[in-house]
Amino acid sequence: MDRRRFLKGSLASAASATLCMGATTWARADSANRPSLPLPNLIDVSKSGRLDLVAQRGNHRFLPGASSATLGYNQDFLGPVVRARRGQEVAVGLLNDLPEPLATHWHGLLVPGNVDGGPHQPIHPGALWKPVLPIDQPPSTAWFHAHTYPHTARQVYAGLAGVFQIDDGRDDERGLPHDHGDDDFTLIIQDRRFDSLGRLDYRLGMMDRMHGFQGDRILVNGAENPRARMPRSIVRLRLLNGSNARIYHLRFDDDRPMHVIASDSGYWPKPTAANELRLAPGERIEVLVDFRDGHDARLVTGPDRNQGGPGMMGMMSGLRSFTSSLLEGDMPVLSFHPAGKKGAVDQLPETIDDELPAPTTRFAQRRHFRLDMMLGGMPMMGMMGGSGGPTMGINGRPFDMQRINEQVSLGTTEHWTVESDMLMHPFHIHGVRFRVLADENGRSTRLENQGYKDTVLVNGRAELAVEFTQPASHEKPFMYHCHILEHEDGGMMGHFSVS
Numbered sequence: 420m421d422r423r424r425f426l427k428g429s430l431a432s433a434a435s436a437t438l439c440m441g442a443t444t445w446a447r448a449d450s451a452n453r454p455s456l457p458l459p460n461l462i463d464v465s466k467s468g469r470l471d472l473v474a475q476r477g478n479h480r481f482l483p484g485a486s487s488a489t490l491g492y493n494q495d496f497l498g499p500v501v502r503a504r505r506g507q508e509v510a511v512g513l514l515n516d517l518p519e520p521l522a523t524h525w526h527g528l529l530v531p532g533n534v535d536g537g538p539h540q541p542i543h544p545g546a547l548w549k550p551v552l553p554i555d556q557p558p559s560t561a562w563f564h565a566h567t568y569p570h571t572a573r574q575v576y577a578g579l580a581g582v583f584q585i586d587d588g589r590d591d592e593r594g595l596p597h598d599h600g601d602d603d604f605t606l607i608i609q610d611r612r613f614d615s616l617g618r619l620d621y622r623l624g625m626m627d628r629m630h631g632f633q634g635d636r637i638l639v640n641g642a643e644n645p646r647a648r649m650p651r652s653i654v655r656l657r658l659l660n661g662s663n664a665r666i667y668h669l670r671f672d673d674d675r676p677m678h679v680i681a682s683d684s685g686y687w688p689k690p691t692a693a694n695e696l697r698l699a700p701g702e703r704i705e706v707l708v709d710f711r712d713g714h715d716a717r718l719v720t721g722p723d724r725n726q727g728g729p730g731m732m733g734m735m736s737g738l739r740s741f742t743s744s745l746l747e748g749d750m751p752v753l754s755f756h757p758a759g760k761k762g763a764v765d766q767l768p769e770t771i772d773d774e775l776p777a778p779t780t781r782f783a784q785r786r787h788f789r790l791d792m793m794l795g796g797m798p799m800m801g802m803m804g805g806s807g808g809p810t811m812g813i814n815g816r817p818f819d820m821q822r823i824n825e826q827v828s829l830g831t832t833e834h835w836t837v838e839s840d841m842l843m844h845p846f847h848i849h850g851v852r853f854r855v856l857a858d859e860n861g862r863s864t865r866l867e868n869q870g871y872k873d874t875v876l877v878n879g880r881a882e883l884a885v886e887f888t889q890p891a892s893h894e895k896p897f898m899y900h901c902h903i904l905e906h907e908d909g910g911m912m913g914h915f916s917v918s
């Protein structure tokens with residue numbers, strides 16, 4: 420059933436893409452002829468308390484031409500949208516039907532380390548992993564994805580990612596749309612490269628290892644620049660940056676506002692209007708958009724200029740940075756076509772949730788993390804030689820599976836300072852939520868960093884108030900890492916216990 424619905428969507432996309440695309444580019448394609456937005460299946464586990472997932476190989480046709488070998492959860496590419504209820508337990512059965520080990524992490528779930536799914540919990544080929552997830556956190560849009568060291572980047576790129584929503588049954592009271600696929604749209608935004616035959620391309624060059632892999636086409640739920648039918652009403656978009664490295668600068672081409680209602684780890688007190696939103700890999704942001712006017716609109720993104728500063732990296736990347744900015748301009752992400760009936764929500768809610776408490780100033784501990792691009796000053800050796808060995812790290816050391824980096828006391832809040840090196844790096848911490856005290860060299864600059872988060876784009880020096888409410892042992896610790904997946908695989912990762 421699930422599979423059929425997804426296939427139907429993707430076949431329709433492929434068919435309409437074949438009809439209209441030909442040799443034209445997205446810039447000239449008529450928005451009325453776009454593939455329709457594929458909708459991931461919703462698996463609501465609030466009653467059953469069971470979630471059965473199969474990590475499987477698939478074939479998916481993204482563009483006219485050849486199909487690509489892909490990976491997915493319960494489907495060919497990507498996975499379902501899981502919706503769970505706060506206060507319940509979810510008994511997962513995850514079968515690894517791949518010919519290689521796979522770890523699957525619940526990014527954003529506040530669950531103990533022994534079910535967190537980091538690289539210490541690989542599922543071997545043919546094995547079944549049965550974690551029980553206690554869901555006890557505010558409503559939010561989390562996700563799940565491959566976290567297999569050092570193969571995360573390739574596995575996520577091939578499709579191993581899905582969305583995990585936490586719901587508390589009170590969205591009607593809040594006046595928020597929540598009908599999946601009707602007025603509540605989960606949008607997994609990813610960039611991809613394709614070869615001349617239209618097959619998914621993941622060949623890492625030296626620059627890809629340095630900057631993280633970026634594609635020149637942007638997909639939403641696996642379709643390039645698709646078209647979504649919307650009701651003529653207030654619509655909720657759950658935006659997830661599921662890309663390996665690309666940072667999006669999202670806005671509507673008619674400049675209609677996006678009313679932010681939630682960041683990674685939960686709701687904001689009230690909708691906050693923004694015309695442009697930055698979304699780094701791993702981050703989620705939820706917005707309401709007003710389509711009552713019935714006018715078509717396009718969500719676009721500005722170019723990712725995370726190309727590094729002066730110095731060696733700057734010189735190396737200068738040409739690429741210059742040309743890609745010139746070439747890229749705005750890229751289309753998704754076309755909206757509000758049509759038909761009105762939806763359930765016809766006005767913007769004034770308030771959504773309680774006021775956020777002021778972040779604490781009482782810290783049990785202060786820690787400092789420096790995200791290093793070039794360990795030992797010899798970064799190019801491994802890259803040019805193609806050995807792929809770790810050349811990145813944190814505080815001068817690459818990730819070491821055998822050595823716990825930090826030990827944290829359960830129930831405390833700590834002050835973490837994270838410094839980026841050469842590029843901006845999206846920093847993610849497992850098993851926690853945090854407040855961003857400063858995101859850019861001691862200053863607070865970004866609207867997006869309000870509220871509770873689990874991933875933050877570090878530009879210079881960021882300061883975080885991190886709440887540790889979940890235990891994790893030395894054997895099944897939590898991770899902290901750069902969410903540019905090639906950096907993570909390259910060693911820009913550490914792990915910590917909480918007890």
Ligand SMILES: [Cu+2]
Pocket residue numbers: 790843844845901902903906907911
């Ligand atoms: Cu990084």
